[in-house]
Amino acid sequence: MVTDRPIVVAGAGAIGCFVGGQLAAAGRRVALLVRPRVKTEIERFGLRLTDFDGSEQKLDAGRLALSEDPAIFHSAGIVLVTVKSADTADIADQIVRHAPQDAVIVLLQNGVGNVAVLNERLGGRRVLAGMVPFNVVAMGEGRFHRSSSGDIQIGEDASNTAAALSVPGLTMRASRDITSVQWGKLIINLNNALSALSDMPLVAQLADRDWRRLFADQMAEGLAALKAAGITPVSATPIPMSWTPSLLRLPDVIFNAILGRTMKIDPEARSSMWQDLKQGRTTEIDYLQGAVIALAEQNRVAVPLMRRIVALVKEAETSGKGSPALSPQQIRGGA
């Protein structure tokens, strides 16, 4: 059975180390395909997984197999793809070369296009799309901090892979409509760019009505583009998608009371795009805003704010100086 074989994390960074670490802590056989710097970090410090609720797990490096060699896929039962979207095609080619034909491939990535890239390259293999609602920040010295709540969702399958991957501290739920769930997450991920441009932690940013109005305006453009394309996103949060822009525009006191009751986010949460700018890496903007802009173009929907945000993120990528720490007014600038 594939579930008796190791779970291999393909490209372990923030999400891969946290998810792989939770599975290993629960006694699953886990192997991480890692870059040399991540391997050295884990070998030196082990893994320390901290959570927004204050819980913590520590694992010695010996509890996981670590390698930078894709031959590590050779006996995989399940492969968790946790690379950034731009690396999906490369990792797919490595999976084709090294993983057994019957391994189940599960995508734990943002964006909606990765599943097609994998299906195209992995023709005939079992590929399940997924959606990770929570935030993980790589804090250094082997610490990976989950700073917000929510359960991972993956596509439903006959073998119930979601149940096979659920352990204490990490629940995966099966979804019958994972594509709509991924679109719902993409709409939330439109804020990754604002978080990256603001240089603010998510909690501080969401506590400020000017930032929320900007997020709501961008989200309204996104929802209009999806509607024109006939896509009905499923909310990735406990709040229905169609209410979210109005909710974001509410005064601080009311918004904070609703947020506090529906989601847990701690002060350390930062979007993955903020982490990319900080580390001088190319962001996933083309796979997030880019996917919506493509739909908007096909359906002649105007998305001027989103286009301006893409231009600002690209400028920040080119400058290589991390977040430009812009204000909402500076971002609105030419839109």
Ligand SMILES: NC(=O)C1=CN([C@@H]2O[C@H](COP(=O)(O)OP(=O)(O)OC[C@H]3O[C@@H](n4cnc5c(N)ncnc54)[C@H](OP(=O)(O)O)[C@@H]3O)[C@@H](O)[C@H]2O)C=CC1
């Ligand atoms: N971080 C978060 O809070 C969340 C992230 N996500 C999504 O999850 C996905 C992963 O994000 P995240 O974990 O933050 O990304 P990271 O960049 O932290 O992790 C990806 C890791 O994969 C490595 N990698 C890429 N290709 C290979 C390869 N061929 N062999 C070995 N290692 C490789 C990267 O190394 P290198 O950088 O050197 O290429 C990097 O260390 C993204 O789609 C993101 O949008 C979703 C929800 C929340």
Ligand SMILES: CC(C)(CO)C(=O)C(=O)O
């Ligand atoms: C923060 C979060 C969970 C939502 O925007 C995310 O998906 C990311 O950082 O990429």
